[in-house]
Amino acid sequence: MENKKDKKVLLRISNLKQYFEVKKTSMFQKEQLYVKANDGISLDIYEGETFGLVGESGCGKSTFGRSLLQLYKQTDGRTMYYGRPLDEIAPRYMEETLKNLPAKMKALEAHQAKVELLQKEYDNLKTDEEKYTMHGKLKEAKKIANDAFLDIAQVIGGFYISKDLGKVSATFLKEYHANVALCIAKEELRKLESEFEAIKAEKEEKKVSKSEIDAALAKNKAKVDAAKKDVETKQEIFNAAKQEIDAMKKDYAGNAEFDKYETYLDEGVDLARLTEEEIRRLRKDLQLIFQDPYSSLNPRMSVGQIIGEGLNAHKVFHKNKDKMQDYIMQVMEDCGLAPYMVHRYPHQFSGGQRQRIGIARSLALKPKFVVCDEAVSALDVSIQSQIINLLLDLKEKENLTYLFISHDLSVIKYISDRIGVMYLGNMVELATTTDLFAAPMHPYTEALLSAIPTTDVDDKKETILIEGDIPSPIKPPTGCKFHTRCQYCTDICKKVVPEFEEVTPGHFVACHHKRNVVESK
Ligand SMILES: Nc1ncnc2c1ncn2[C@@H]1O[C@H](COP(=O)(O)OP(=O)(O)OP(=O)(O)O)[C@@H](O)[C@H]1O
Numbered sequence: 001m002e003n004k005k006d007k008k009v010l011l012r013i014s015n016l017k018q019y020f021e022v023k024k025t026s027m028f029q030k031e032q033l034y035v036k037a038n039d040g041i042s043l044d045i046y047e048g049e050t051f052g053l054v055g056e057s058g059c060g061k062s063t064f065g066r067s068l069l070q071l072y073k074q075t076d077g078r079t080m081y082y083g084r085p086l087d088e089i090a091p092r093y094m095e096e097t098l099k100n101l102p103a104k105m106k107a108l109e110a111h112q113a114k115v116e117l118l119q120k121e122y123d124n125l126k127t128d129e130e131k132y133t134m135h136g137k138l139k140e141a142k143k144i145a146n147d148a149f150l151d152i153a154q155v156i157g158g159f160y161i162s163k164d165l166g167k168v169s170a171t172f173l174k175e176y177h178a179n180v181a182l183c184i185a186k187e188e189l190r191k192l193e194s195e196f197e198a199i200k201a202e203k204e205e206k207k208v209s210k211s212e213i214d215a216a217l218a219k220n221k222a223k224v225d226a227a228k229k230d231v232e233t234k235q236e237i238f239n240a241a242k243q244e245i246d247a248m249k250k251d252y253a254g255n256a257e258f259d260k261y262e263t264y265l266d267e268g269v270d271l272a273r274l275t276e277e278e279i280r281r282l283r284k285d286l287q288l289i290f291q292d293p294y295s296s297l298n299p300r301m302s303v304g305q306i307i308g309e310g311l312n313a314h315k316v317f318h319k320n321k322d323k324m325q326d327y328i329m330q331v332m333e334d335c336g337l338a339p340y341m342v343h344r345y346p347h348q349f350s351g352g353q354r355q356r357i358g359i360a361r362s363l364a365l366k367p368k369f370v371v372c373d374e375a376v377s378a379l380d381v382s383i384q385s386q387i388i389n390l391l392l393d394l395k396e397k398e399n400l401t402y403l404f405i406s407h408d409l410s411v412i413k414y415i416s417d418r419i420g421v422m423y424l425g426n427m428v429e430l431a432t433t434t435d436l437f438a439a440p441m442h443p444y445t446e447a448l449l450s451a452i453p454t455t456d457v458d459d460k461k462e463t464i465l466i467e468g469d470i471p472s473p474i475k476p477p478t479g480c481k482f483h484t485r486c487q488y489c490t491d492i493c494k495k496v497v498p499e500f501e502e503v504t505p506g507h508f509v510a511c512h513h514k515r516n517v518v519e520s521k
Pocket residue numbers: 020021035036037055056057058059060061062063064407473
């Protein structure tokens with residue numbers, strides 16, 4: 001197994017919740033009900049891995065994938081993305097935190113005081129019954145206080161201990177605004193350079209003389225030069241603002257407490273708190289491949305147009321049409337589509353070919369993270385393996401990271417580096433593929449694995465039947481949500497939510513009666 005420390009986290013998901021409102025059935029119904037499709041999921045997804053996600057239909061797999069991509073605005077929790085430098089995105093929520101630092105600090109103190117009070121009350125409780133009842137309330141208060149703390153510490157780090165928050169706020173805001181101005185200037189330069197290249201390529205193709213090309217480009221060249229100068233000036237202002245912060249840090253040299261909080265500085269971007277415009281800018285990094293390629297492809301667009309649509313929307317080639325056409329051909333070839341297919345329409349393809357178009361469309365944008373939602377489930381078994389191998393080849397070539405959602409455990413086993421098992425909106429087990437199949441610790445995983453069909457006639461393995469239907473995600477069972485169907489259920493399971501804990505390195509499980517713990521390493 002790879003060492004965890006060697007791997008770079010691409011997405012750090014903490015306590016992700018996705019609740020869908022349920023429409024009230026009568027005017028007398030007071031309580032607002034929610035479908036708790038994802039109910040507090042935490043995990044890291046590493047760069048370059050394939051993370052498989054399994055679970056029964058309706059357990060919240062698709063919702064989780066879509067929430068990560070922010071196709072649904074998540075109800076609660078953090079989704080930190082490390083695929084791009086924070087400075088490049090300069091999210092608005094940072095500005096909001098910096099502007100309101102003193103007020104946010106006051107609110108944090110109030111949250112912390114509430115936690116202290118509840119903790120005292122909890123410690124004084126006499127019976128386990130009372131403790132079970134209060135545990136949830138205390139946990140929620142701790143979570144709110146921790147979120148409020150992270151909102152501040154992730155942005156200002158060690159300055160969390162500063163007595164002069166006004167000065168901290170002003171200095172960090174200056175740096176933030178200088179960075180935003182620099183980002184805008186860089187984007188303008190990129191656009192002008194791309195236009196310049198496009199005009200040059202067009203003239204050269206028409207075989208006009210060099211002096212004519214120079215004359216035609218004179219105006220554009222002046223614009224590019226001015227934009228370059230602007231970037232340089234803005235870079236200097238940004239560097240100066242950074243130096244001001246560094247100078248302030250010198251006052252805390254050797255201060256252990258400052259150093260402790262400095263480690264909370266986070267270079268990730270919290271996708272859950274981005275504005276729509278900011279998410280739009282990141283959209284090309286975060287892509288989705290659907291189960292049903294036919295309904296996701298516009299029947300009135302040719303393959304070339306379908307692949308080019310995203311490239312145009314993200315102005316990847318600005319006005320350089322020839323370069324874009326060459327690139328589309330390249331992507332088609334990478335995805336196993338012949339060049340003559342570029343003018344064909346989706347109805348002229350087989351299911352497998354349509355899935356290749358869907359893949360080409362997503363991968364043309366050079367994403368970093370791709371959610372494959374039942375991407376091969378609608379295909380014949382023989383085509384399934386072709387598409388899976390294509391996805392694996394492309395992953396290797398482009399260093400992609402996949403979240404691979406499937407109800408088919410044999411597909412998941414084949415493709416995944418690690419696997420997460422979901423039950424009724426929660427992750428109940430997470431481990432490397434080898435560990436999970438060798439020693440499943442959750443009774444639900446154990447039952448799922450025992451039900452995989454095998455061709456081995458000597459295999460005398462007993463199939464564990466999971467009795468009953470999956471309970472309602474609107475009013476899920478108390479305690480462990482699986483207790484109503486679990487053969488090992490005891491009293492504690494009905495009352496206490498089991499912690500999702502790391503039992504052996506990299507193997508997490510949420511269960512009061514873990515299985516196979518001794519055998520696994
Ligand atoms: N947009 C929505 N509005 C309301 N409820 C939703 C919405 N999307 C999903 N749900 C509900 O959330 C729960 C989880 O659904 P989800 O599609 O994520 O499950 P799944 O595990 O992907 O299932 P399947 O494998 O069948 O696709 C279900 O109870 C579903 O009815």
